[in-house]
Amino acid sequence: MRQLTVISGKGGTGKTTLVGSFAVLAENKVIADCDVDAPDLHLLLHPEILTKQEFKGVKIAVMDKTLCTECGTCEETCRFNAIASTEESGYAVNQARCEGCGACVFMCPQEALTLQERVSGYAFISKTKYGAMAHAQLNVAEEASGKLVTLVRENARQTAEKEGCELILIDGAPGIGCPVIASLGGVDLALIVTEPTQSGLHDLKRILSVVEHFSVKPSVCINKYDINEEVTGEIEAFCREKGTEIAGKILYDDTITKAMVAGVPVVAFESELKSTAAEEITLMWHRIERIIQQ
Amino acid sequence: MIISVASGKGGTGKTTVALNLALSLSNVQVQLLDCDVEEPNSHIFLNPVIEETKPAQTLVPKVNYELCDYCGKCAPACEYNALVVLPEKEVMVFPELCHGCGLCSLVCPQEAISEEPREIGVIKKGRSGDGKIDLVYGLLNIGEVKATPLIDQVKAELNPAKTVIIDVPPGTACPVIAAVQSTDYCILVTEPTPFGLYDLKLAVEVLRVLKIPFGIVVNKAGIGDRKVYEYCAKEGIPILLEIPHDKRIARYYSEGVPFVREMPEWEERFAGMMKSIKEYVG
Numbered sequence: 001m002r003q004l005t006v007i008s009g010k011g012g013t014g015k016t017t018l019v020g021s022f023a024v025l026a027e028n029k030v031i032a033d034c035d036v037d038a039p040d041l042h043l044l045l046h047p048e049i050l051t052k053q054e055f056k057g058v059k060i061a062v063m064d065k066t067l068c069t070e071c072g073t074c075e076e077t078c079r080f081n082a083i084a085s086t087e088e089s090g091y092a093v094n095q096a097r098c099e100g101c102g103a104c105v106f107m108c109p110q111e112a113l114t115l116q117e118r119v120s121g122y123a124f125i126s127k128t129k130y131g132a133m134a135h136a137q138l139n140v141a142e143e144a145s146g147k148l149v150t151l152v153r154e155n156a157r158q159t160a161e162k163e164g165c166e167l168i169l170i171d172g173a174p175g176i177g178c179p180v181i182a183s184l185g186g187v188d189l190a191l192i193v194t195e196p197t198q199s200g201l202h203d204l205k206r207i208l209s210v211v212e213h214f215s216v217k218p219s220v221c222i223n224k225y226d227i228n229e230e231v232t233g234e235i236e237a238f239c240r241e242k243g244t245e246i247a248g249k250i251l252y253d254d255t256i257t258k259a260m261v262a263g264v265p266v267v268a269f270e271s272e273l274k275s276t277a278a279e280e281i282t283l284m285w286h287r288i289e290r291i292i293q294q
Numbered sequence: 295m296i297i298s299v300a301s302g303k304g305g306t307g308k309t310t311v312a313l314n315l316a317l318s319l320s321n322v323q324v325q326l327l328d329c330d331v332e333e334p335n336s337h338i339f340l341n342p343v344i345e346e347t348k349p350a351q352t353l354v355p356k357v358n359y360e361l362c363d364y365c366g367k368c369a370p371a372c373e374y375n376a377l378v379v380l381p382e383k384e385v386m387v388f389p390e391l392c393h394g395c396g397l398c399s400l401v402c403p404q405e406a407i408s409e410e411p412r413e414i415g416v417i418k419k420g421r422s423g424d425g426k427i428d429l430v431y432g433l434l435n436i437g438e439v440k441a442t443p444l445i446d447q448v449k450a451e452l453n454p455a456k457t458v459i460i461d462v463p464p465g466t467a468c469p470v471i472a473a474v475q476s477t478d479y480c481i482l483v484t485e486p487t488p489f490g491l492y493d494l495k496l497a498v499e500v501l502r503v504l505k506i507p508f509g510i511v512v513n514k515a516g517i518g519d520r521k522v523y524e525y526c527a528k529e530g531i532p533i534l535l536e537i538p539h540d541k542r543i544a545r546y547y548s549e550g551v552p553f554v555r556e557m558p559e560w561e562e563r564f565a566g567m568m569k570s571i572k573e574y575v576g
């Protein structure tokens with residue numbers, strides 16, 4: 001089984017647009033949306049949810065006020081400023097700040113604190129017009145959880161095995177932290193989507209070092225390459241120097257937004273004009289297929 | 295006053311708004327804190343003179359083997375599986391998994407665990423070329439998984455005597471909370487597209503949980519559809535400013551140039567937005 005993850009240092013570079021189109025073009029695959037913090041792929045693929053699973057990733061300290069004697073030990077212990085007291089209501093745990101480490105639980109002389117699991121999101125397995133899809137939604141204000149990404153990937157893997165699929169197509173998480181690292185582990189190719197801007201180039205350099213740090217093979221897609229052809233040239237030169245292959249370049253094309261508004265992947269969008277972006281994405285997909293088969 | 299600039303997802307123009315706003319406030323002193331420590335971009339546009347670079351650290355346990363008797367109590371206490379005790383041999387620490395909570399040193403009956411600092415990134419402090427804006431930004435080391443401690447340390451540099459603008463990391467999870475918490479007002483930047491709207495709704499939920507007042511800047515106005523506007527009208531969320539989808543603005547962005555520098559008519563609009571926020575916050 002092969003795995004392709006599509007990432008971008010920052011998000012908003014067209015990553016999900018590409019994955020949506022690859023979902024149409026690729027055969028015999030399972031789709032995984034690992035951008036669990038702000039998942040958008042469902043807006044293009046309209047999954048019909050088959051199973052919904054609670055995700056209990058993090059614990060939280062819960063205080064039994066009837067046992068608390070207001071001694072203040074917990075506030076002193078907590079390294080994350082998650083416990084504070086107010087005049088009116090005494091000591092309380094700030095849910096948004098608590099990291100569930102358990103230090104306060106250990107120290108409380110009254111055993112007024114316990115760690116409790118809580119549901120911090122949901123994972124889904126669904127079917128779409130283009131094949132099975134594993135996805136999730138993290139509740140707002142939760143830890144950007146690599147664990148939920150790992151769960152989505154595990155769901156995708158099991159589904160692929162069950163259905164005899166040869167490819168897992170992953171919409172990766174943004175950034176360089178925990179969720180993106182979880183979407184990179186063990187994949188055959190990381191397609192990095194970038195735009196020809198100075199900040200895009202900066203982000204590309206950072207995410208490329210992350211990909212290399214985890215020994216994954218990278219490839220680059222320059223989206224909207226005609227916004228600034230000089231910077232596109234700089235990106236190409238940088239990739240050449242690094243020995244990183246450029247899988248494709250996509251022109252700025254209004255059709256992409258139109259297709260998004262219509263809620264369909266751009267390569268499946270019926271428009272009166274032939275979309276150049278759709279053609280370029282199709283060409284790029286064939287190139288990527290060859291690279292991952294190597 | 296502390297203003298945060300956030301968006302449900304990256305690439306919507308959050309940094310553009312933060313920077314151009316900072317550059318449009320001519321009669322106040324401005325400090326810009328770039329809390330997007332995974333991918334900070336503000337410095338690319340400001341070309342700051344960096345005056346100070348300091349390491350950002352968290353604490354990790356260090357075991358004194360003269361005291362440790364391999365009792366094994368520390369490992370199961372750690373909620374993050376950052377410790378493994380190999381009997382009679384070693385206590386292994388996995389620093390990337392450690393949250394620096396200090397529990398293991400409290401648990402150890404032999405007092406064999408102390409803590410030592412570990413570098414997770416750097417904090418850079420400087421000033422824009424024209425000296426007008428103080429910039430502080432964090433840069434998370436490659437391979438580090440947790441941005442929150444570094445964000446907290448960038449925010450510790452906050453200068454309350456100035457007008458502070460915080461560039462918040464994208465998304466709706468922990469790092470966002472760390473960055474927007476205890477700001478007076480949040481500007482949410484979105485694109486008028488289905489993706490933009492979906493992520494905007496999540497961001498609105500976060501701000502409502504945190505009880506931070508907010509308004510919307512629509513970037514790339516003119517693309518997509520009208521659903522973001524319909525949503526804001528229905529929810530009673532003010533639209534503070536619209537930045538059109540404009541080839542020139544996109545071009546300046548790609549060159550790393552804040553567009554108010556080349557299109558000064560926009561200074562007034564950003565300053566006007568600030569004025570209405572100030573009136574609202576009171």
Ligand code: SF4
Nearest residue numbers: 068069071072074108
């Ligand atoms: S340590 Fe326990 S008893 Fe003391 S204030 Fe905290 S919860 Fe209350």
Ligand code: SF4
Nearest residue numbers: 078098099101102104
């Ligand atoms: S569990 Fe840890 S983070 Fe949460 S309140 Fe207790 S000490 Fe603080």
Ligand code: SF4
Nearest residue numbers: 362363365366368402
């Ligand atoms: S709890 Fe202390 S004595 Fe026991 S194994 Fe851990 S470090 Fe060693």
Ligand code: SF4
Nearest residue numbers: 372392393395396398
């Ligand atoms: S400091 Fe906390 S997170 Fe780190 S190893 Fe010790 S118990 Fe685990």
